[in-house]
Amino acid sequence: MQFQFLGTSSGVPTRTRSHSALALQAPRRRDWLLLDCGEGTQHRLLASDFSPATLAAILITHRHGDHCLGLPGLLAHASMNGRREALTIVAPTEVRRLVESALTLTDSTLSFELDFVDVGTLAAPLQIAGLTVSAVALSHRVPSFAFAVTESDPPRRLDRAGLATAGIAPGRAWGRLQRGEDVTLADGRCLPASRFAPAAPSRRVVVGGDNDTPELLADVCRDAQVLIHEATYTREVAERVGSAPMHSCAARVARFAAGVALPHLILTHFSPRYRDRGKGPLIADIGREAAAHYQGRLYLARDLDRYQLDEGGRLTATPFEPARVSARAAAADGGGGIDP
Numbered sequence: 001m002q003f004q005f006l007g008t009s010s011g012v013p014t015r016t017r018s019h020s021a022l023a024l025q026a027p028r029r030r031d032w033l034l035l036d037c038g039e040g041t042q043h044r045l046l047a048s049d050f051s052p053a054t055l056a057a058i059l060i061t062h063r064h065g066d067h068c069l070g071l072p073g074l075l076a077h078a079s080m081n082g083r084r085e086a087l088t089i090v091a092p093t094e095v096r097r098l099v100e101s102a103l104t105l106t107d108s109t110l111s112f113e114l115d116f117v118d119v120g121t122l123a124a125p126l127q128i129a130g131l132t133v134s135a136v137a138l139s140h141r142v143p144s145f146a147f148a149v150t151e152s153d154p155p156r157r158l159d160r161a162g163l164a165t166a167g168i169a170p171g172r173a174w175g176r177l178q179r180g181e182d183v184t185l186a187d188g189r190c191l192p193a194s195r196f197a198p199a200a201p202s203r204r205v206v207v208g209g210d211n212d213t214p215e216l217l218a219d220v221c222r223d224a225q226v227l228i229h230e231a232t233y234t235r236e237v238a239e240r241v242g243s244a245p246m247h248s249c250a251a252r253v254a255r256f257a258a259g260v261a262l263p264h265l266i267l268t269h270f271s272p273r274y275r276d277r278g279k280g281p282l283i284a285d286i287g288r289e290a291a292a293h294y295q296g297r298l299y300l301a302r303d304l305d306r307y308q309l310d311e312g313g314r315l316t317a318t319p320f321e322p323a324r325v326s327a328r329a330a331a332a333d334g335g336g337g338i339d340p
């Protein structure tokens, strides 16, 4: 399972950080999900490993502009590149009105259908792009949701020793077990896939929208390896700003993650008052505050950094390399999108 940050700033963008957006993909898949679509997402995609042509669904956590104002431009982009496949958008109903109004008022017609799902009525988990997606209501100034994204079809490992002991030579039976099918042999013996090719535990990443109460995520985080959550402020700034914005500070998210024993916590959606380096409040201050409360693997998201969650639930971060993009852009001759 892999994901890449396309934007990590709250409110307004900075020179290094765009508005919220995250690309996420199941293993062995070309299609992928976009979680939030702040302004500038289509530009960030040009430097990413993901293409609008293979996008399966867009999930919007809430209707604030820094999470959805990139939608009309991204949809128009996909249309101008000739997309034909319908696109699912899971979002608050206001976002549907925003998209439909923007397309109408700009005389834009899409080359593909939009399939809107009201996130507030997402009763059954959505199965899409090899992933199972469920929504969890959060606490913010407007209705806001987290998405728990779980691998639908985890890989199976053949019990080669067990099969050899049972006298089953490599062949069709092995392939069927690997695909999760129970096998009945000619001699009547039954080989259950759950015994001879058990599935690895499904990987799960929980991606929060804006939220001042991380504890609302306790249930979905129990089987998760990764929580991606806003830490808009340090506690000192949060107390100065007051509770009206309804955001989380680093200490609160970190304490929550420690309480549910999450192995990996990625903080994002930083107030633009925090800088990457230099003088003044720093994003590193947010990291230091979180680290005082959380002993797992802690990361501070940066635009275009990529993460890989392997079968064993280990997370590997790959920092963004501008030179890599330059080479790919040159290969694409500077025009259009860059397909993976």
Ligand SMILES: [Zn+2]
Residues within 6 Å of the ligand: 010, 011, 020, 064, 066, 067, 210, 269
């Ligand atoms: Zn926000």
